[in-house]
Amino acid sequence: MNYKEACKYILNIPKFGKKSGLENIKILLDLLDNPQKELKFIHVAGTNGKGSVCTMLSYILCEHGYKTGLFTSPHLINMNERIKINNIDIDNEDFINALVQVKNKIEYMVEQGYNHPTFFEVLVAMAFVYYNNNNVEYVILETGLGGRLDSTNIIENPVVSVITSIGYDHIAILGNTIEEIAREKAGIIKHGRPTVLYYDKKEVFNTISIECSNKKSKLYSYNDFNYGILKRTKKNIDFSINNKYYNYNEVYLNTIANYQIINISIALTTVEVLINEGIDLNRKSILQALKKFTWPGRMEYVMDNMLIDGAHNVQGIRMFVKDINNLYKNTELSILYTSLKDKPYKEMISELKKCNNINRMILTQMNSDRATDANLLGEYCKEIGFKDIYTITDIDDAVEYAISLSNEGRMVCCIGSLYLVGYIKSKMKEEAQYD
Structure with a gap:
């Protein structure tokens, strides 16, 4: 099996993979001798x-010399991006080797009449195998969807569970209310292990705190913190920040x-929780790590x-x-926007209408059955009062048009889907290689 064949196999899994709670991933990992049981995890769930x-946590641990695994999703360009050690993507050879180990067990599962694991379950198992093979000291583990029934939740005793900002997303799966969504995220909280929570809704705090109390998990929660911008450029921010757990006078x-x-x-x-758990971390190295932090596709030029x-x-x-x-309060903006069918595009576009200075909306759609029709996006933009609307259904044409505006000196923002972000980055990477 070569790398191209490995990716093709994984991408074809949705055609026959079937989700069954945590049963699939448990059986698969049992057959692999449970590599996850040899690892220490920091488990992270949330909406945004x-x-x-x-x-950020991976950079911090790496800066202190800890061999650190990082599992995130989705990827923007290559599947390798999802599985890292010391912030370096798994290479093609290791990717293939991990898949081969997992695939052999999948074939046995199917022969025994079990469901074929899903796309995400396969990647989770590959990550655990890779991290265990490489004697990783800590794994920063991001949930895929929700928490309670997410494949990553097969782990038993994380060093800490972390729940970031919670909002309305994937409501068809996670629930129609903030309490229901928070309850699903709270599924990663483990008995006797600490939990970190940032919340901006009281309902979230109430739901999480009840779960922590039931599981005797010490809760480090807060909904306010102070920060002051010391310096800002077009590429970075210097600021001070503090809450009831820490105080930093200058972060870059x-x-x-x-x-x-x-x-x-x-x-x-x-x-702060990791320090309380006995992990040796110091302020100088923490700040140095944050200077190195990058996360592609988030307010990225x-x-x-x-x-x-x-x-x-x-x-x-x-x-x-x-x-x-x-x-950009004094700059006219053009917005390139697309969305997937399972996203509330009307509410999202209505939020964009609150931008003070959008002078042009460019609507497009990805080459996928999951994409929202660009004409629907355009109709709604017209309905709520956008004036200069370009509906360009072909994604290549839409991106080329956005690039042409940028080359003319106009400010363009591309938003609405991580698939759009990945598509643009991939296209520009190809053009750079061609040049």
Whole structure:
């Protein structure tokens, strides 16, 4: 099996994989001799920010010399991005080797009449095998969807469970109310193990605190923190930050996204819990790690006048709009937008309408059955009062048009889907290789 064949096998899994609670992943990992039981985990769930928090924590542990695994999803360009050690993607050879080990057990499962594991279950098992084979000291583990029935929740005794900001997303699966969604996320809380929670809704706190009480999990929770911007450029922010758990006078971050400050606050709170759990971490190395932190596709410039952001739900769009109104209040903006069918595109576009200075909306759709029809997006934009609307159904044409506007010196923001972000990054990577 070569790398291309490995990716093809994994991508074809949705055609025959069937989710069955945690039963599939348990059987598969049992057949693999439970590699996860040899690992120490920091488990992270939430609606927004969990990938950033995971990556921040990975940089911090790596800076202190700990061999650190990082498992996140989705990927933007290559599947290898999901599985890292010391912030370096798994290479193709190790990717193939991990898949071969997992695939052999899957074939036995199917022969015995069990369900074929899902796409995500296969990747989780591959990650555990890879981390165990490489004697990783800590694994930062991001849930895929929810928490309670997420495949990553097969782990038993995390060092700490972390729950980031919770909002309305995947309501068809997780529930129609904030309490129901929070209850699903709370599924990662384990008996006797500490929990970190950032919340901006009292219902979230109430739900999580009850679960922590039931499981005798010490809860480190907060809904407010203080920060002050010391310096801002087009590429980074210097700021001070504190809450009841920590105080930092100067933090340097390679991003222009204010919403990453929320994620920093969660990461730094988690650091305090890790120190309480006996992990040797110091302030100098923590700050040095945060200087190195990058998380692609979040308020990222891909050209001088072209910004991409992976916000793909109402809460994410709302945070994007807040930052844009602060950073570009005197600049006319063109927005390239697309969405998936399972996302509330009307609510998301309505949030975009709160941008003070959008002068052009470009609507497109990904080459996928999951994509929302660009014409529907365009009709709704017209309905709520956008004036200059371009509906370009072909994604290549839409991106080329956005690039042409950027080359003319116009500011363009691309938002609405991580698939759009990945598509743009992949396209630009190909063009750079061609050049």
